[in-house]
Amino acid sequence: MSDNHKYSGSLLDKSRRSLQVNCENCFGLCCVALSFAASADFAIDKDAGQPCPNLQSDFRCGVHKNLRQRGFRGCTVYDCFGAGQKVSQITFGGLDWRKAPETAKQMFEVFPIMRQLHELLWYLTEALTLKPAHSIHGELSSALDETERLTRLSPDSLVELDMTAHWADVNALLLQTSELVRAEVLRQQKGPGGRKKTYGRGADLIGANLRKADLKGANLRGAYLIAADLRGADLRGADLIGADFRDADLRGADLTESIFLTQAQLNAAKGDSNTNLPPSLTRPTHWSTLGA
């Protein structure tokens, strides 16, 4: 069956590429706009709007090569979905907050809003590639158009945006997508009426032993998988949106057809060369130094 939406595979690839971080075209926004609390992830406290002391005058990080060793693990996990370059180059037209300090406050307010919009673009772009969801591709395509339109609003309009309402609208579509995809996975696995694996939103699986678990088609939306043992687990077709993978052990796990996984989730987890990833994501560089 053909999909009745305007996004071809190459357009979706292009959309996805635009959601990849491009620090070269960003004014170091994540290093200024966000607040940090001193913890295992950040070596220092920093208020929102205050530049990190490691941020150089050219908006590059002075400790980029040694972030983990210097206590800035959180910086290696964070992913802005390309919101930094959009705010810097489109919303504020390439004029940075050092040259135009009068724009700084608003630029730093817009950045987290843009990040949420770009995160939704990431999920919607993926949803449009999922064949079991073809019956709602028209609605997904409209939601993608609308979200892209919102990213091009003026700074004044962006700070006034009702993100909660827009997020809820898009999330309802993503939930439908998830149900269609997981139903198909389970149908293939067990035939019609096959076993349902539902943990429910925010399932507490902290430190759980899920080694070699069959989690195909599981609903792990928002699950707390912090430090869970997922070595060798089969997560194909599982919905992983918002799941907390901090220090989860994904060595040898199969994530190839999992849905709504992000680079930040992978960056927060442990893995190795035997972890199978979805093609849109890259193997975190620090995985090779974890000493499996």
Ligand code: SF4
């Ligand atoms: S340590 Fe580097 S990457 Fe992290 S906030 Fe500071 S300048 Fe940015």
